[in-house]
Amino acid sequence: xxxxxxxxxxxxxxxxxxxxxxxxxxxxxxxxxxxxxxxxxxxxxxxxxxxxxxxxxxxxxxxxxxxxxxxxxxxxxxxxxxxxxxxxxxxxxxxxxxxxxxxxxxxxxxxxxxxxxxxxxxxxxxxxxxxxxxxxxxxxxxxxxxxxxxxxxxxxxxxxxxxxxxxxxxxxxxxxxxxxxxxxxxxxxxxxxxxxxxxxxxxxxxxxxxxxxxxxxxxxxxxxxxxxxxxxxxxxxxxxxxxxxxxxxxxxxxxxxxxxxxxxxxxxxxxxxxxxxxxxxxxxxxxxxxxxxxxxxxxxxxxxxxxxxxxxxxxxxxxxxxxxxxxxxxxxxxxxxxxxxxxxxxxxxxxxxxxxxxxxxxxxxxxxxxxxxxxxxxxxxxxxxxxxxxxxxxxxxxxxxxxxxxxxxxxxxxxxxxxxxxxxxxxxxxxxxxxxxxxxxxxxxxxxxxxxxxxxxxx
Numbered sequence: 001x002x003x004x005x006x007x008x009x010x011x012x013x014x015x016x017x018x019x020x021x022x023x024x025x026x027x028x029x030x031x032x033x034x035x036x037x038x039x040x041x042x043x044x045x046x047x048x049x050x051x052x053x054x055x056x057x058x059x060x061x062x063x064x065x066x067x068x069x070x071x072x073x074x075x076x077x078x079x080x081x082x083x084x085x086x087x088x089x090x091x092x093x094x095x096x097x098x099x100x101x102x103x104x105x106x107x108x109x110x111x112x113x114x115x116x117x118x119x120x121x122x123x124x125x126x127x128x129x130x131x132x133x134x135x136x137x138x139x140x141x142x143x144x145x146x147x148x149x150x151x152x153x154x155x156x157x158x159x160x161x162x163x164x165x166x167x168x169x170x171x172x173x174x175x176x177x178x179x180x181x182x183x184x185x186x187x188x189x190x191x192x193x194x195x196x197x198x199x200x201x202x203x204x205x206x207x208x209x210x211x212x213x214x215x216x217x218x219x220x221x222x223x224x225x226x227x228x229x230x231x232x233x234x235x236x237x238x239x240x241x242x243x244x245x246x247x248x249x250x251x252x253x254x255x256x257x258x259x260x261x262x263x264x265x266x267x268x269x270x271x272x273x274x275x276x277x278x279x280x281x282x283x284x285x286x287x288x289x290x291x292x293x294x295x296x297x298x299x300x301x302x303x304x305x306x307x308x309x310x311x312x313x314x315x316x317x318x319x320x321x322x323x324x325x326x327x328x329x330x331x332x333x334x335x336x337x338x339x340x341x342x343x344x345x346x347x348x349x350x351x352x353x354x355x356x357x358x359x360x361x362x363x364x365x366x367x368x369x370x371x372x373x374x375x376x377x378x379x380x381x382x383x384x385x386x387x388x389x390x391x392x393x394x395x396x397x398x399x400x401x402x403x404x405x406x407x408x409x410x411x412x413x414x415x416x417x418x419x420x421x422x423x424x425x426x427x428x429x430x431x432x433x434x435x436x437x438x439x440x441x442x443x444x445x446x447x448x449x450x451x452x453x454x455x456x457x458x459x
Contacts, residue, residue, distance in 0.1 A: 006030055007406070010391070014142050016057035016359045017383050026056060029388040031431035035385050038373030051393060054153075054426060057359055058367040058383050059091025059123075059390035060345060063374050064236055064260065066337065067093075067125075070116040071101025076313045076410045081341060082447055084123040084311075085410040086436040088342030088419040089392030091123050092371070092380050092450070094148050097130030099312070100163045105130040105162070107141045116448055121447030122435050123428075124390075126374060128185065131165050132412035136172035143176070146451025148374035149183045149234070154218045155191040155283075158336065162313050170225055178231035182452070183258075183373060188218035189284055200331035204272040207285045212240040215284055219246050223257055230263070232256040234373060237310050239265050239296025248303045258305040258373065261295050263347040264415070266307070268292075274370035278319045278334035279415040282310070299365065300355065306370045309344050312337025316413050339414045342407060342425075347416075349396065349423035359396070382452040389432035398424040413433045 017036055026040050027034040042048050062085065068075040085093050095113070096458040102180070104110050110127060117125055129142035131152040139150060150173065152165040165173075170184070177184050191214050200206050219235060223246055226233045238261045250257040263297040264282060269289040273280055280286060298304045315375035320328055340347070348362060363382075371381025379388045402419050404412040428436035433443040 007034070007046055009037075009042045009046055010051055010056060010393070011048055012051045012056045013053050014359065016055065017385065018360070018361050019364050021359050024048075026383060026391065028390070028432045031389060033383060033387050033389050034055060035384055036383060037202070055359055055394050055396050056383070057363050057392050057394070058381055059392050059428065059430065060089050060275045060366045061092045061370040061374070061376070061381050062309050062341065062344065062371045063094040063306065064262075064310045065093040065095055065341060066099055066312040067095045068099045070112060072099055075099065075315060078117045078120040078125065078412040079122075079445065080408065081311070082120070082125065082445070083441060084342040086122045086428045086441065087408050087425065089345050089394060089428050090341065091390035091392070091428060092126065092376065093123060093341075093428045094126045094128055094374050097128050097151050098157060098159055098270055101161065103130055103132075103159065103162045104128065105132050106138050107145050110142060110145055110147065117449060120445050121449070122441060122443070122445050123447045123449055124450050126376065126450035126452065130156070130162060131169060131173050131184070133165060133169055136169065136176070139163065139173055139176045143180050143182050147182070148376070148450070148452045149185045150177060151185045153212070155186040155187065155189045157187070167221065167395045174225060174229040174231040178225060178229050181232065182375070183232040183234045185234045185236050186218070186222060187237070188216040188222060190217045190221070201329060202331070203270065203276045203280065206281060206331045207270055207287070210283060210285050212242070212287070215240045215243055219243055220348070223250055223255070223444050226255050226257040227253070228248065230256065231259070235259045236308065237262045237265070237282075237284065238295070238304070239287050239291065239299070241291035244294060244298035244303050247298070251303070259303075260306045260308045261299065261304050262308060262310045262345050263340055265295055266292060266299075266351050267347050267419070268415070275413075277321055278331055279321065279413060280338070281331060281334050281336045282312070282338050284334045296351065300357065307365050308370070309341050309342060310337075311339055311341035311409070311411070313409055313411055315338035316411055319413065339409055339411070340416060341409055343402065343416055343421065345392070345394065345425065346400075346421035346423040350421045353422060376450060378453055389429055391427075391429040392425060393427040394423055394425045396423050398422070400424055
C-alpha cells in the first residue's frame with residue numbers, strides 16, 4: 001500500500017460532529033483533524049474524497065474488552081481482537097485486567113501486558129488495572145503508570161488469580177480513586193453461593209441462578225459508597241432494567257455513579273433463549289423482554305451512560321457445545337462470555353430502527369462518553385479540530401446477516417451468528433491511517449498503546 005497523503009479530506013452529506021450532523025469535509029493533517037469545513041472551503045491542492053451519503057462518525061471507543069494476552073492468547077490476542085475492532089469501526093479499546101496471565105494488578109504485570117501488545121495492534125489500546133484483596137497499595141502506582149480505570153469484581157470472576165473484592169477492599173481503594181479522579185469499574189453482583197447449587201442444563205437454570213437481587217444488592221452498596229467517598233464508580237454490564245432507577249436518582253443527587261450496558265442485553269431477551277446453548281452464557285445473564293425495554297428507555301433518557309461490548313471470548317471447547325463430548329450443554333461448566341467486538345455499532349443501530357435517534361446521540365454513547373470515562377477525551381471520541389483522526393465510515397441503511405466465518409476475532413463463535421443487523425462499517429481510520437477498508441486491513445498493526453491523561457490529585 002502507498003503511504004497515505006499527509007494532508008487529505010473526506011467529505012460526506014453526513015458528518016457527525018459534536019454540534020450535530022452536517023454536510024462537511026473532515027480535513028486531516030497527519031494524525032489529527034485539522035478542521036471540519038464545508039466542501040468548498042477545503043484548501044486547494046488538498047485531495048478530497050467524496051463519500052456521498054455514507055456516515056462519517058467518530059471511531060467507537062470500547063472501554064470493556066477482554067483480550068487475554070499474555071498467558072491466554074489461545075483465547076484471544078491483541079492481533080485478532082484489534083482486527084475485529086477495526087472491522088467494527090472501533091478505533092480505541094481498553095483492555096480489562098483479566099483474563100490474561102498475569103492479571104493486571106501490579107505495574108510489573110501492566111508492563112508485561114504492554115510488551116505483549118507492542119507491534120500487534122490494528123487500533124489504539126489502553127489498559128485497566130485491577131483491584132483484588134491485598135493490592136490496594138498498588139493502585140497509586142498503577143494510576144501513575146497510566147491505567148484508564150480500575151476494575152473490581154464483587155463476585156467470583158472465574159479466575160483464581162482475580163478474586164472478588166468486598167466492602168473492605170472497596171473502602172481501601174475509593175479514597176485513592178476519588179483523589180486521582182480515576183473510575184472504579186465494577187462487576188456488580190453479590191452472589192449467594194447456594195443459588196448456584198445443582199446442575200444447569202438449560203438457559204432457564206442459568207437465569208434463575210443469577211437473579212436480579214444479586215445486581216440490586218451490589219448496586220445499592222456502590223451507590224452508598226459513591227455518596228460517602230464521592231469517587232467515580234462505573235457499573236459495567238447492567239442487565240436488570242428496573243435497577244436503572246438507582247442511576248437516575250444518583251444523577252439527580254450529583255453523584256459520580258455511572259453505568260454501562262452491553263449489546264447483548266439490548267438485542268436478546270430470555271424469552272428467545274429457552275433452547276439456547278452456552279454461547280449465550282454471560283454474567284449477569286440476559287434477562288426478560290421487560291428488562292430490555294427498560295434498558296433502552298434508560299439509554300434514550302440519558303440514564304445509561306455508555307455501551308461496551310464486554311468482548312470475552314474463549315476456545316469453543318470451553319463453551320461445551322460439542323454434543324459428542326462429555327459435559328455438552330453444561331451451563332455450569334461453560335465459560336461465561338460473549339464475543340462481539342466488531343458488532344456493537346450495527347447491533348445498537350438495528351435496535352434503534354423504530355426510534356428517531358440522531359447519529360450524534362449514538363456517537364455520545366459509543367465514542368464521546370466512553371472516551372471521557374477513561375480519561376482520553378482530549379484526543380478521542382469526537383470529530384473536532386485537534387482530535388485524533390479516528391473515523392468510522394459506515395452505511396446506515398445496509399442490512400446484513402452475521403456469518404461467523406466473516407468475523408475477525410480469534411475463535412469464530414458468537415451468539416450473533418445468523419442475526420440480521422443494520423448498519424455496515426465500510427472503513428475505519430485510526431489517527432489518519434486507513435486500518436480497515438471493506439474487508440481489508442491495509443495499514444497493518446499501527447495502533448498505539450495509550451495512557452490515561454495525567455490524573456489529578458486534590459491532596
